Amino acid sequence: MLYPGTVTLEGEKRAAAEYAAGLVEDGMRVGLGTGTTVAPLIPALAARGLRLxxxxxxxxxxxxxxxxxxxxxxxxxxxxxxxxxxxxDQIAPGPWLIKGGGRAHTREKLVAAAAARFVVIASHDKPVPRLTPPVPLELLAFGLEATLRRLEHAVLRGGAKSPDGGVIADWTGPIDDPAQLARRLEGEPGVVDHGLFAPTLVTDVVVATGEAIDHTRHWISPGSPPRRAPGRA
Ligand SMILES: O=C(CO)[C@H](O)[C@H](O)COP(=O)(O)O
Structure with missing residues (x-):
């Protein structure tokens, strides 16, 4: 599908968001992410006049x-x-994602996990050959110094807070194996959640590059259908 004149990053974000708005059907329950790519999704969805x-x-x-x-x-x-x-923030083969540049990754992961279909929208700069640090973290304020000491490679992001008041930090250590790092972070007391999103969460990736939209469907395992058929509210 072509979108004439969408060569700026903002134009690409708008094109990806408008394309994704077209995937939504009347009566659906819709999770809305956070950030500059999601911003144009909201008016595009509203303009469709659906009951959502x-x-x-x-x-x-x-x-x-x-x-x-x-x-x-x-x-x-x-x-x-x-x-x-x-x-x-980053889309690597898998697809593995890094999210949380906008501090909302804990909520975003809950919403993605609750959805039959999780559609990632992006401008052309987001796909990468492999994930690189930082990985956003949401930490509990209680025992924060002890958590940071144990993690070793985590730095506080100023006084940034998550939408639920959690402390935002960034993992700056290596990401040799995203699955292994995800398991390690999930096993650390004091880590509420991290910004690594596993391929099992992602069903669709929509990337706008200039005037072209690339929409890739992903399955949990090759040949298997989406994890749950989308229904209606
Ligand atoms: O994970 C996020 C917010 O927590 C955002 O989706 C991510 O940071 C990308 O943001 P943008 O669309 O502004 O580039």
């Missing part, structure tokens, strides 16, 4: 969705999501 129940992953997204006239609910209110659409 949306779950926002941050205050900023909630405010924008409300202003655009989208109906908001909580994740517990909707239970499951038919689709979630979000950006990423």
């Amino acid at each position: 129940r949306c779950v926002a992953t941050s205050e900023a997204t909630a405010r924008a969705a409300e202003a655009a006239g989208l109906t908001l609910d909580t994740l517990d209110g909707v239970g499951e999501l038919d689709i979630a659409i979000d950006g990423a």
